[in-house]
Amino acid sequence: KAGVTQTPRYLIKTRGQQVTLSCSPISGHRSVSWYQQTPGQGLQFLFEYFSETQRNKGNFPGRFSGRQFSNSRSEMNVSTLELGDSALYLCASTEQANTEAFFGQGTRLTVV
Amino acid sequence: QKEVEQNSGPLSVPEGAIASLNCTYSDRGSQSFFWYRQYSGKSPELIMFIYSNGDKEDGRFTAQLNKASQYVSLLIRDSQPSDSATYLCAVRDTGGFKTIFGAGTRLFVKA
Numbered sequence: 001k002a003g004v005t006q007t008p009r010y011l012i013k014t015r016g017q018q019v020t021l022s023c024s025p026i027s028g029h030r031s032v033s034w035y036q037q038t039p040g041q042g043l044q045f046l047f048e049y050f051s052e053t054q055r056n057k058g059n060f061p062g063r064f065s066g067r068q069f070s071n072s073r074s075e076m077n078v079s080t081l082e083l084g085d086s087a088l089y090l091c092a093s094t095e096q097a098n099t100e101a102f103f104g105q106g107t108r109l110t111v112v
Numbered sequence: 113q114k115e116v117e118q119n120s121g122p123l124s125v126p127e128g129a130i131a132s133l134n135c136t137y138s139d140r141g142s143q144s145f146f147w148y149r150q151y152s153g154k155s156p157e158l159i160m161f162i163y164s165n166g167d168k169e170d171g172r173f174t175a176q177l178n179k180a181s182q183y184v185s186l187l188i189r190d191s192q193p194s195d196s197a198t199y200l201c202a203v204r205d206t207g208g209f210k211t212i213f214g215a216g217t218r219l220f221v222k223a
């Protein structure tokens with residue numbers, strides 16, 4: 001079974017731009033969660049999608065948004081990028097409630 | 113109070129020793145608990161999960177759960193230099209899908 005796939009692996013963007021990151025979960029997994037990881041803040045929960053619906057949301061500004069498609073693939077979008085958005089963005093997929101979550105390789109976003 | 117708390121370390125142990133990593137959580141309704149290992153620059157890798165009170169062993173790793181005390185721990189026996197990494201404690205919320213992570217404990221195993 002293929003693992004969680006995130007694209008692109010690396011991105012460099014300029015302040016004020018927007019960016020879209022993609023995540024393809026493990027086949028059969030319908031829940032996808034997104035996390036932001038920075039050295040100072042650790043892994044911060046962004047949001048979780050299940051069957052195209054956002055069910056959980058973390059404490060991030062509205063510039064951070066996401067969606068999930070019918071094939072369970074998910075995208076997250078960050079608009080009006082700020083320098084502080086530079087981070088490793090990770091997605092994880094889960095098959096069902098209270099089972100293991102598996103991470104993708106992450107997208108390293110650098111905002112200059 | 114943070115939802116999932118871990119000692120940030122670093123924890124330094126000699127090769128062959130037992131490393132003990134601890135974690136407390138605040139959501140009494142949580143039913144599933146996970147330990148991830150993360151090497152620098154890499155994504156977290158699942159190493160253990162536990163759902164029931166008591167101990168669960170997998171090779172050199174033992175996870176321990178005490179729901180009454182809201183406490184989870186991970187023991188690594190016969191620690192190896194390759195175990196040097198950050199260990200993340202993760203707790204699934206009452207709903208079963210939202211995972212909250214602790215800040216992680218950095219472990220150094222000295223050869």
